[in-house]
Amino acid sequence: MTQSIKLKVNGREVSLPFNDPDMPLLYALRNELDLKGPRFGCGLGQCGSCTVHINGEAVRSCSYPVSSAKGMNVTTLEGLGTSVKPDVLQQAFIDEQAAQCGYCINGMVMQAKALLNKNKKPTEAQIKEALSNNLCRCGTHQRIVRAVQRASGQLV
Amino acid sequence: MSFLTKSSPVQVDTSKPTNLSRRSLLQGAGSLVVSFSLAPLSGSVLAATSSTFNSVKSVALDEVEGFISVNANGTVSIFSGKVDLGTGIRTAISQIAAEELDVSLSQIDLIQGDTLLTPDQGPTFGSLSIQNGGMQIRQACATAREALKSVAAKEWGASPSDITTKNGACYLGDKSLSYVVLVGMQPLKMKSDAKVTLKAPANYAVVGKSVPRLDIPAKLTGEFTYIHDFKLPGMVHARVVRPSNLHASLISFDDSEVTKIAGFLQVVRDGNFLAVVASDEWAAITASKKLKVKWSEWEGLPQQKDLWTYVRNSKIAGVEDLQKVGNTQQVNLEGAQTVEATYDFAIHTHGSIGPSCAVAQWEDGRVTCWNASQQTHLLRKQLAQMLKLADDQVRCIYIDGAGCYGRNGHEDAAADAVLISKYVGKPVRVQWSRADEHGWDPKGPPSLYDYKGSIDKAGRVISWESDAFIAERPKQISVTLLAADLAELPREVAHPGNIQQSLAVQYKLPNIRATAHYVKDTPFRPSWIRTPGRMQNTFGNECFLDELAAKASIDPFEYRLSYLDDPRGVECIQRVMKMANWKSAPAHSQQVDKAKSDIVYGRGVSYIKYELVRTYIAVVADIELNKKTGVVRVKKFYVAHDCGQIINPDGLRNQIDGNVIQTVSRTLIEEVKFNRSMVTSLDWASYPILKFPGVPTVEIELIDRPNEKPWGAGEPSAAVVPSAIANAIYDASGVRLRSVPITPAKVLQALKAVKSAKA
Numbered sequence: 001m002t003q004s005i006k007l008k009v010n011g012r013e014v015s016l017p018f019n020d021p022d023m024p025l026l027y028a029l030r031n032e033l034d035l036k037g038p039r040f041g042c043g044l045g046q047c048g049s050c051t052v053h054i055n056g057e058a059v060r061s062c063s064y065p066v067s068s069a070k071g072m073n074v075t076t077l078e079g080l081g082t083s084v085k086p087d088v089l090q091q092a093f094i095d096e097q098a099a100q101c102g103y104c105i106n107g108m109v110m111q112a113k114a115l116l117n118k119n120k121k122p123t124e125a126q127i128k129e130a131l132s133n134n135l136c137r138c139g140t141h142q143r144i145v146r147a148v149q150r151a152s153g154q155l156v
Numbered sequence: 157m158s159f160l161t162k163s164s165p166v167q168v169d170t171s172k173p174t175n176l177s178r179r180s181l182l183q184g185a186g187s188l189v190v191s192f193s194l195a196p197l198s199g200s201v202l203a204a205t206s207s208t209f210n211s212v213k214s215v216a217l218d219e220v221e222g223f224i225s226v227n228a229n230g231t232v233s234i235f236s237g238k239v240d241l242g243t244g245i246r247t248a249i250s251q252i253a254a255e256e257l258d259v260s261l262s263q264i265d266l267i268q269g270d271t272l273l274t275p276d277q278g279p280t281f282g283s284l285s286i287q288n289g290g291m292q293i294r295q296a297c298a299t300a301r302e303a304l305k306s307v308a309a310k311e312w313g314a315s316p317s318d319i320t321t322k323n324g325a326c327y328l329g330d331k332s333l334s335y336v337v338l339v340g341m342q343p344l345k346m347k348s349d350a351k352v353t354l355k356a357p358a359n360y361a362v363v364g365k366s367v368p369r370l371d372i373p374a375k376l377t378g379e380f381t382y383i384h385d386f387k388l389p390g391m392v393h394a395r396v397v398r399p400s401n402l403h404a405s406l407i408s409f410d411d412s413e414v415t416k417i418a419g420f421l422q423v424v425r426d427g428n429f430l431a432v433v434a435s436d437e438w439a440a441i442t443a444s445k446k447l448k449v450k451w452s453e454w455e456g457l458p459q460q461k462d463l464w465t466y467v468r469n470s471k472i473a474g475v476e477d478l479q480k481v482g483n484t485q486q487v488n489l490e491g492a493q494t495v496e497a498t499y500d501f502a503i504h505t506h507g508s509i510g511p512s513c514a515v516a517q518w519e520d521g522r523v524t525c526w527n528a529s530q531q532t533h534l535l536r537k538q539l540a541q542m543l544k545l546a547d548d549q550v551r552c553i554y555i556d557g558a559g560c561y562g563r564n565g566h567e568d569a570a571a572d573a574v575l576i577s578k579y580v581g582k583p584v585r586v587q588w589s590r591a592d593e594h595g596w597d598p599k600g601p602p603s604l605y606d607y608k609g610s611i612d613k614a615g616r617v618i619s620w621e622s623d624a625f626i627a628e629r630p631k632q633i634s635v636t637l638l639a640a641d642l643a644e645l646p647r648e649v650a651h652p653g654n655i656q657q658s659l660a661v662q663y664k665l666p667n668i669r670a671t672a673h674y675v676k677d678t679p680f681r682p683s684w685i686r687t688p689g690r691m692q693n694t695f696g697n698e699c700f701l702d703e704l705a706a707k708a709s710i711d712p713f714e715y716r717l718s719y720l721d722d723p724r725g726v727e728c729i730q731r732v733m734k735m736a737n738w739k740s741a742p743a744h745s746q747q748v749d750k751a752k753s754d755i756v757y758g759r760g761v762s763y764i765k766y767e768l769v770r771t772y773i774a775v776v777a778d779i780e781l782n783k784k785t786g787v788v789r790v791k792k793f794y795v796a797h798d799c800g801q802i803i804n805p806d807g808l809r810n811q812i813d814g815n816v817i818q819t820v821s822r823t824l825i826e827e828v829k830f831n832r833s834m835v836t837s838l839d840w841a842s843y844p845i846l847k848f849p850g851v852p853t854v855e856i857e858l859i860d861r862p863n864e865k866p867w868g869a870g871e872p873s874a875a876v877v878p879s880a881i882a883n884a885i886y887d888a889s890g891v892r893l894r895s896v897p898i899t900p901a902k903v904l905q906a907l908k909a910v911k912s913a914k915a
Binding site: 001002018019020023024027030031035036037039040041042043044046047049076077078080081082083086090093094097099100101102103104105106109125127128129131132133134135136137138139140141142143145 | 242244368371376377379380385417418507508510587814816817847848
């Protein structure tokens with residue numbers, strides 16, 4: 001690896017090496033930092049499985065060049081909580097049993113988290129709109145919406 | 157140039173003994189397994205890191221030890237040939253085992269789909285994981301429990317019937333002996349007893365409860381290991397460079413650009429199979445894009461607009477009468493009305509959110525392959541055939557992937573990985589791209605139906621004839637491995653699944669003929685996608701019955717009920733009628749000319765007794781249709797569901813939600829697009845699926861029958877969705893939509909045709 005950048009990932013200062021500045025951030029997170037939250041789904045920014053937060057915004061890490069992440073504050077699913085101590089949104093997904101294969105769930109949580117950071121009590125329509133570019137093939141949509149409602153204190 | 161010829165794969169020496177002690181997975185044979193402790197969920201992954209080949213335990217289907225090991229730490233390992241494809245059977249099968257063994261759920265460690273460790277319970281398809289796989293495990297666990305009781309009884313000089321079991325121990329009064337101790341006295345070396353006394357459902361503590369799924373917390377926090385996350389020391393990354401068309405030959409390639417890429421290692425070519433290998437993943441991706449390749453031209457696909465003519469005119473491999481009742485040729489048609497209709501159902505792709513992935517490693521002439529195959533045992537056979545190895549020289553180990561909903565690209569990625577790894581001599585990870593998955597995973601084949609039915613003056617059915625044009629079914633239940641095809645290695649012909657099922661009519665009609673015409677040529681490798689054939693056949697059958705009911709001016713549920721004498725089917729329909737507050741009336745009798753606005757509403761019904769022998773489903777679909785735009789929105793689905801004994805009600809609801817929502821997507825939107833050479837719908841923009849705003853509400857009523865057999869639920873509730881939607885569209889508009897996907901263009905065309913017919 002010929003170059004590297006410094007950035008913060010889940011609150012920790014890290015150095016990410018790369019050969020190609022255009023390499024998507026996703027590969028650095030998964031292969032250099034061994035993070036398993038962000039997932040490869042399409043590489044086209046169409047499905048949302050790879051979503052992370054960069055400076056608080058939900059971003060598709062499959063199409064975000066690693067070099068652009070210099071000095072940024074990146075949060076992945078792992079940065080929210082653990083299975084022993086989950087974050088309120090992760091806990092809501094667990095309570096609603098809102099996953100089947102779970103491959104898309106990283107994106108659902110990170111996208112919904114970004115929504116809740118801006119809108120504490122989103123309506124059902126707002127939740128669906130916010131998640132409309134996150135694809136789920138198993139058909140877990142209803143539970144995912146309920147989990148976001150639950151996390152925002154709007155129990156259904 | 158790093159091109160490797162076919163004659164220079166890694167040299168392997170098969171004469172050396174396998175390195176047995178490299179990592180001893182299970183120490184010692186017998187059912188007492190010592191020094192082997194697995195945390196729940198990590199079990200299969202830990203097992204997965206061993207590539208040993210020596211037989212460490214029985215994998216016999218008829219032996220208790222095939223399925224069960226009592227471990228020294230008090231846990232019990234359950235070895236399941238059926239795997240959790242995201243449907244929750246890891247939890248459900250653990251519940252079944254814990255219940256029957258009388259151990260706590262946390263004591264169960266489920267190991268799935270490892271050809272060295274788990275019995276071959278058949279592929280995880282056909283809604284059979286609980287019904288067949290789970291029941292084999294239930295029987296083995298009951299046999300083990302009774303055997304353990306006998307050992308304790310002998311020790312205490314008591315009768316086995318006096319012994320009770322709880323939390324992994326046998327009890328008599330204040331005496332107790334743990335299973336670990338009992339198994340140490342007498343290993344569980346016995347046949348699984350088909351006549352063993354199973355626990356009475358009234359005494360169930362774990363089965364029938366909505367136990368939270370064991371895998372979900374880790375999936376929510378990034379702690380779960382999918383195959384995509386699996387890494388081996390020294391592993392390199394490969395990408396397959398796909399041909400420019402379905403049947404291209406590789407003419408030449410130029411790697412002068414890719415050799416400049418930092419991390420690039422080599423090109424692998426075997427016939428028309430072409431791959432690039434690199435030390436890091438992005439270098440492999442970059443190399444796959446920069447490799448200059450010349451492929452031969454090929455334009456053998458039909459024009460998409462002529463697909464149904466192509467299917468109808470294809471060579472027929474065989475004709476099979478699936479059902480003959482009475483004689484449709486000798487009915488009295490005096491005063492009768494005859495209805496004829498043609499239905500079709502498009503080519504679909506599986507659309508897994510995570511493209512297929514596999515890791516392979518060769519060692520001493522044998523290969524281990526880790527992937528998310530729904531059929532590790534069948535895959536092992538196919539890989540062995542392709543590689544000209546004996547079955548036991550190949551080990552396939554399941555690690556969860558993205559949902560596959562049938563035979564998608566997982567097995568092909570496995571074949572890619574073992575082939576590339578053979579050339580490279582290192583562990584290789586192959587990750588498919590989105591275009592690989594959309595373009596090259598095998599497809600659900602096109603289905604075409606001709607129906608002819610007659611009703612008498614009273615509206616009663618006199619005769620029913622169906623002719624289905626569906627993909628040929630070779631004897632072997634597998635789908636050709638893509639790598640074997642490209643490299644021209646030994647392989648089988650693709651099989652589409654048992655797609656003739658559910659074409660036979662589930663109602664007591666006087667004269668029936670249901671005939672399958674097996675089409676020799678389908679445009680793409682055919683395979684099974686959730687509810688294969690049953691969905692398409694039920695679309696035709698349940699829509700056409702609706703046509704006859706409408707012609708007879710009889711309420712569609714009443715019409716169905718009048719031909720049913722199965723009490724469970726009748727109850728299922730009655731339950732959904734009540735749930736949906738069904739108002740009895742012939743379809744489209746209440747909406748006529750009522751709606752002046754562009755938006756019209758309708759309700760459609762459908763019913764199935766799956767494959768005529770198991771799970772009952774009745775549904776009502778509520779839709780709205782915009783007559784101006786042709787857009788159909790499914791607002792709500794009511795589902796009454798009877799699959800017998802329910803293992804995990806919440807898990808079942810999750811599955812039914814998924815079946816309905818996924819199938820609404822397939823019904824309204826999905827269709828593989830192609831030109832004369834190749835699939836052209838290679839991403840989510842060109843092959844879209846349903847998004848959040850379009851998702852209906854699904855309301856479910858489960859009919860639990862704890863004393864009945866548990867039947868499958870992975871597919872049946874999907875079967876009824878397309879027909880219920882099409883029937884609802886008729887109710888709303890008076891227009892029959894007989895072609896899936898039901899696109900706005902087709903709706904507008906059908907509305908226009910009806911309007912001009914009236915004029």
